[in-house]
Amino acid sequence: MGAEHSKNEGQRNMVFLRKGPKLPAWEDALLSGKEPKSLLKRGLHYVSLSLIMKGMTSTPDFLWGLSEVQKLNLSRNQLVMIPPSLGKLDKLVVLNLGGNCLKCLPKEIGLLRNLKVLFLNMNCLTEVPAELSLCRKLEVLSLSHNCISQLPLSFTDLTSLRKLNLSYNRFVQIPLCIFALRSLDFLHLGSNKLESIAESIQYLVNLQIFIIENNNIRTLPRSICFITTLELLNVDYNAIQTLPDDLYLLHRLPRIAWNPMDKGLHIAHNPLARPLPEVVEGGLNVLFNYLREKKEHN
Numbered sequence: 001m002g003a004e005h006s007k008n009e010g011q012r013n014m015v016f017l018r019k020g021p022k023l024p025a026w027e028d029a030l031l032s033g034k035e036p037k038s039l040l041k042r043g044l045h046y047v048s049l050s051l052i053m054k055g056m057t058s059t060p061d062f063l064w065g066l067s068e069v070q071k072l073n074l075s076r077n078q079l080v081m082i083p084p085s086l087g088k089l090d091k092l093v094v095l096n097l098g099g100n101c102l103k104c105l106p107k108e109i110g111l112l113r114n115l116k117v118l119f120l121n122m123n124c125l126t127e128v129p130a131e132l133s134l135c136r137k138l139e140v141l142s143l144s145h146n147c148i149s150q151l152p153l154s155f156t157d158l159t160s161l162r163k164l165n166l167s168y169n170r171f172v173q174i175p176l177c178i179f180a181l182r183s184l185d186f187l188h189l190g191s192n193k194l195e196s197i198a199e200s201i202q203y204l205v206n207l208q209i210f211i212i213e214n215n216n217i218r219t220l221p222r223s224i225c226f227i228t229t230l231e232l233l234n235v236d237y238n239a240i241q242t243l244p245d246d247l248y249l250l251h252r253l254p255r256i257a258w259n260p261m262d263k264g265l266h267i268a269h270n271p272l273a274r275p276l277p278e279v280v281e282g283g284l285n286v287l288f289n290y291l292r293e294k295k296e297h298n
Contacts (some may be wrong), residue, residue, distance in 0.1 A: 070090065079200060084108040094117040098122050105120075117140040132152075139161060152177070164187050172192075212235055214236070215237075218239045220235065256284050
């Protein structure tokens with residue numbers, strides 16, 4: 001009798017050990033009875049995990065134990081926060097948190113010292129933690145479609161940053177820290193509340209694509225003419241009436257462009273003073289010749 005009771009008790013303990021801690025129902029559905037590591041995809045260059053459009057309102061706890069993951073995609077869910085445990089994934093190279101409901105980021109994001117690409121677009125962010133500037137390897141950062149009006153001064157430390165998208169936010173001026181990012185080749189500040197561009201824009205000596213469409217800019221600074229690396233300058237939908245005489249120095253602009261994706265000078269939907277509208281219709285060479293002659297006569 002005692003031996004049988006002991007046997008039954010042992011079986012019950014074994015069943016309990018096999019089951020382990022019970023996961024929340026939605027996490028259990030996500031795993032479908034598999035081990036968390038089985039969700040990882042081992043590619044040629046990266047170990048990746050994609051949890052796109054899973055309807056998640058919070059991150060699964062098992063995620064923070066997957067320390068080997070290098071590419072993590074949590075985009076297009078309904079996440080309202082990212083816990084400090086994010087800092088445990090210190091091998092991350094690419095992190096996509098776009099299309100969620102995030103209002104803030106944990107300061108532990110600064111522990112992701114291998115991070116090169118970060119998507120935070122289409123959230124509800126009003127600020128960015130200064131600790132993000134500790135991610136010195138960061139090359140691509142998208143903060144578009146948020147509610148941000150300023151950036152931390154410490155962003156000057158992001159010296160490897162090449163592409164920065166700040167479109168559809170609430171900037172009334174270009175943050176000073178941006179002018180220190182000399183490696184930038186792409187800068188998108190479209191659809192903000194900008195009224196001017198500081199002369200310091202000339203320090204972005206490697207800038208190839210500069211988009212500032214749909215703002216309230218009235219004039220272009222003369223210093224923008226010295227960024228001779230520019231291949232696309234989009235100032236559509238502003239309040240520009242005149243153009244700097246030295247604009248002809250931007251010799252890499254191939255044409256007056258109308259298609260948003262085309263390289264060239266985009267200057268449509270501005271109240272240009274006469275005779276500029278007619279000159280622009282003649283094409284870029286006609287415009288540049290006009291500005292050059294105007295400067296010579298002055």
